[in-house]
Amino acid sequence: MEATTTSTSTFTNQDRWQMLGGERFYAIARWLMLLLLFAVSPLLTPIPVWPITSGDLTVMLLWAYAGFAVLTTISLFIPPLSPLLKLAYLIDIAFISFLALFSGETMMLFFPLYLLPLISAAIRQQPAVSLLSGIVASFFYIMAIVGGSMDAEQTTLALAPLDYVSLGLQVLTLSFIPWLTSGLAERWTASNRRSVAAAQQQTDEALRAAQSFRDQMRSLYEVAYALSTTMNYQHVLESTLEESQKLVPYTAGLVLLSTGVADELYVAAGHGIQTSDMGRRIQVMKGNIANALRSPDPRLANDISHEPDLRHIETLQTCKGACIIPLRAQLRTYGIMLIASERNNAFSAEQLDMVNALAQYAIIALHNAQLLIDLKEERNKLISKEEEVRRQLARDLHDGPAQALAAITMNIEFIKRLLERDPQRVIEELDKLSTLSKRTTYEVRTMLFELRPLVLETQGLRVTLEQYLERFQNSENNNGTEIILETEDVDDVSLDTKTEGTLFNIIQEAINNALKHAQAEHIWVRLQSDGINLTTIVQDDGKGFDKAKVLRSYEKRGSFGLLNIDERARLVGGNADMESAPGEGTRVSIVVPLE
Numbered sequence: 001m002e003a004t005t006t007s008t009s010t011f012t013n014q015d016r017w018q019m020l021g022g023e024r025f026y027a028i029a030r031w032l033m034l035l036l037l038f039a040v041s042p043l044l045t046p047i048p049v050w051p052i053t054s055g056d057l058t059v060m061l062l063w064a065y066a067g068f069a070v071l072t073t074i075s076l077f078i079p080p081l082s083p084l085l086k087l088a089y090l091i092d093i094a095f096i097s098f099l100a101l102f103s104g105e106t107m108m109l110f111f112p113l114y115l116l117p118l119i120s121a122a123i124r125q126q127p128a129v130s131l132l133s134g135i136v137a138s139f140f141y142i143m144a145i146v147g148g149s150m151d152a153e154q155t156t157l158a159l160a161p162l163d164y165v166s167l168g169l170q171v172l173t174l175s176f177i178p179w180l181t182s183g184l185a186e187r188w189t190a191s192n193r194r195s196v197a198a199a200q201q202q203t204d205e206a207l208r209a210a211q212s213f214r215d216q217m218r219s220l221y222e223v224a225y226a227l228s229t230t231m232n233y234q235h236v237l238e239s240t241l242e243e244s245q246k247l248v249p250y251t252a253g254l255v256l257l258s259t260g261v262a263d264e265l266y267v268a269a270g271h272g273i274q275t276s277d278m279g280r281r282i283q284v285m286k287g288n289i290a291n292a293l294r295s296p297d298p299r300l301a302n303d304i305s306h307e308p309d310l311r312h313i314e315t316l317q318t319c320k321g322a323c324i325i326p327l328r329a330q331l332r333t334y335g336i337m338l339i340a341s342e343r344n345n346a347f348s349a350e351q352l353d354m355v356n357a358l359a360q361y362a363i364i365a366l367h368n369a370q371l372l373i374d375l376k377e378e379r380n381k382l383i384s385k386e387e388e389v390r391r392q393l394a395r396d397l398h399d400g401p402a403q404a405l406a407a408i409t410m411n412i413e414f415i416k417r418l419l420e421r422d423p424q425r426v427i428e429e430l431d432k433l434s435t436l437s438k439r440t441t442y443e444v445r446t447m448l449f450e451l452r453p454l455v456l457e458t459q460g461l462r463v464t465l466e467q468y469l470e471r472f473q474n475s476e477n478n479n480g481t482e483i484i485l486e487t488e489d490v491d492d493v494s495l496d497t498k499t500e501g502t503l504f505n506i507i508q509e510a511i512n513n514a515l516k517h518a519q520a521e522h523i524w525v526r527l528q529s530d531g532i533n534l535t536t537i538v539q540d541d542g543k544g545f546d547k548a549k550v551l552r553s554y555e556k557r558g559s560f561g562l563l564n565i566d567e568r569a570r571l572v573g574g575n576a577d578m579e580s581a582p583g584e585g586t587r588v589s590i591v592v593p594l595e
């Protein structure tokens with residue numbers, strides 16, 4: 001039974017960066033506009049823009065505008081400066097207006113530059129606010145035109161009649177283009193939302209159809225395989241309940257199996273129960289049902305109708321005494337078998353033992369059915385894992401020994417030339433070549449040791465781990481992390497070759513994950529034996545992670561170390577678990593049965 005966890009989503013830097021996509025595009029456009037202004041600066045002022053040696057206002061404005069562009073670009077990366085981005089378009093309008101004011105006869109060139117900040121702001125504003133922004137920009141533009149077109153005596157405008165018409169059209173354009181842009185953006189956004197909602201509805205319908213189809217196929221698949229002469233584990237469950245009725249008379253009997261969702265069971269088979277209760281799902285939280293799922297031992301219970309987990313099963317509301325038998329094979333629990341009576345203390349310990357003996361047939365049926373499903377899944381996973389290992393091995397060979405061998409070859413050619421030109425340096429280069437060869441040999445042997453250490457077959461797991469950790473501690477890849485091996489009552493531990501090899505590979509993966517991601521100072525590897533199972537714990541004091549959050553994104557990530565470790569452990573009849581929290585390190589526990 002898995003514990004359910006909840007956590008709230010957090011706003012990450014990546015989320016902020018994606019939300020600033022429009023601001024990033026606007027920043028690029030601002031830089032392009034600034035480059036254009038510098039390119040046409042000879043048309044704006046006879047004074048060169050570089051070096052900055054004059055007091056020309058146009059030159060100073062251009063460089064001030066460049067400084068503002070740098071500041072807004074920096075604001076994209078520094079969250080406290082983000083509010084500046086919302087007001088940047090007003091400062092853009094002010095700079096453009098001042099440039100138009102001091103540019104003299106070329107002031108008309110600045111009209112198109114007003115459109116960039118106005119359109120950028122309009123996309124994020126309501127139409128009324130966008131119209132107001134356009135009117136404000138038009139006012140600044142008129143003031144720049146009026147200020148730049150006054151004659152020497154500052155009494156009349158130096159504009160032709162046609163210029164007034166052109167100015168009027170430009171003012172109308174600056175006033176209404178933002179309003180039109182905002183209105184169109186608002187309607188497009190509403191249309192996009194409706195499209196997304198429709199697509200989400202279609203997706204939900206497809207997911208519901210896929211879920212229904214999966215459940216149907218799972219039922220068909222489970223029905224197709226059987227135990228012994230029944231040919232079907234469902235028949236085994238029903239037969240077990242019927243035979244239990246003959247041995248131990250009861251009011252209602254049912255089998256609850258896991259749905260695959262954490263802490264959720266469903267009624268898979270029943271005898272003497274209402275039709276409405278078949279297939280009913282329950283959430284397991286506490287009480288006898290939760291305790292039975294955690295323990296391999298059957299138990300007797302009274303007042304079963306008061307169990308909070310069973311309150312939705314109508315048949316059990318009139319029942320009191322009950323036998324609860326966990327359906328457990330090796331270290332895996334499939335569910336529980338429950339028989340109930342309307343009387344308290346209706347069942348004895350002897351009757352519980354008889355029902356438990358019959359339940360073993362149901363456990364075998366469930367176990368065989370699950371094995372058939374697991375074999376198919378594991379076959380596909382093993383094929384994928386083999387390809388992954390091949391690619392990793394190719395990368396390791398290419399980045400390690402292959403590069404070193406190429407360097408050795410080059411050094412040999414270099415030494416050949418030195419024999420003719422500078423024989424005195426040959427000894428020094430040979431020493432370097434020897435060092436490189438030794439390091440390459442060490443790397444190759446380490447790779448072979450990690451792939452399949454021969455000492456594992458001759459001296460066992462503990463000695464192999466000691467040699468592996470000693471090699472790793474002396475290598476350059478441990479980042480200063482201290483790896484500590486602790487063993488307890490494992491001298492006489494006996495594991496078959498396959499289990500030892502799998503367990504060694506699991507420990508390797510757990511250590512590598514800790515070294516790559518945990519930033520830990522210490523890693524502890526503990527081996528403990530209780531005579532029945534061997535428990536291996538790999539623990540670090542690193543930064544840890546939010547396990548629930550990572551599990552929720554498992555399908556997008558494509559792989560997760562815990563699932564790989566658990567799959568390997570199950571291949572040899574064991575299981576694995578991982579515990580981690582931010583700032584509290586990570587603990588991986590692997591339990592495998594002894595031989």
